[in-house]
Amino acid sequence: MIRYTLRCDKGHEFEAWFSSSQAFEEQKRDGHVECAVCGSQSVEKALMAPMLRRTDKGVASAGAPADTMPAQPTAAAGPLAAGVGGEMPAELKAALRALRKAVEQNADYVGKAFAEEARKIHYGEADARGIYGEASREDTAALEEEGIEVYPLPLLPEDQN
Numbered sequence: 001m002i003r004y005t006l007r008c009d010k011g012h013e014f015e016a017w018f019s020s021s022q023a024f025e026e027q028k029r030d031g032h033v034e035c036a037v038c039g040s041q042s043v044e045k046a047l048m049a050p051m052l053r054r055t056d057k058g059v060a061s062a063g064a065p066a067d068t069m070p071a072q073p074t075a076a077a078g079p080l081a082a083g084v085g086g087e088m089p090a091e092l093k094a095a096l097r098a099l100r101k102a103v104e105q106n107a108d109y110v111g112k113a114f115a116e117e118a119r120k121i122h123y124g125e126a127d128a129r130g131i132y133g134e135a136s137r138e139d140t141a142a143l144e145e146e147g148i149e150v151y152p153l154p155l156l157p158e159d160q161n
């Protein structure tokens with residue numbers, strides 16, 4: 001899966017996931033890509049900064065070591081998070097739910113075997129397909145070092161309970 005930051009002709013930025021860059025182009029051409037905020041179909045890829053990861057083994061959250069945390073961002077991570085003490089906008093919640101639902105409907109859940117299955121797909125030992133599952137930060141870092149693209153699913157407000 002590839003995550004793109006997209007921008008519509010009205011200036012709204014949002015993220016969307018695609019199985020490949022070719023899938024993005026085909027879906028855009030066929031009118032299936034639209035702004036998550038206003039519904040405009042005039043959408044282009046926005047400039048994206050590379051994802052940087054910490055290289056230290058510091059404490060990640062609530063006293064848990066970084067290498068045992070799930071491969072998902074914390075509620076305050078990333079540009080889509082609400083401000084401190086703020087409520088996440090309803091449109092953003094809807095877009096995140098739609099993204100998560102699309103991944104769950106179009107990819108295979110492989111559970112804790114995510115890292116192993118991602119490697120099999122990358123090295124041609126298993127059929128190419130979208131997958132999602134669970135991985136430690138250490139596993140996701142190792143996958144990225146091998147050139148295997150890995151993206152965390154967004155945390156939804158109900159995941160915080």
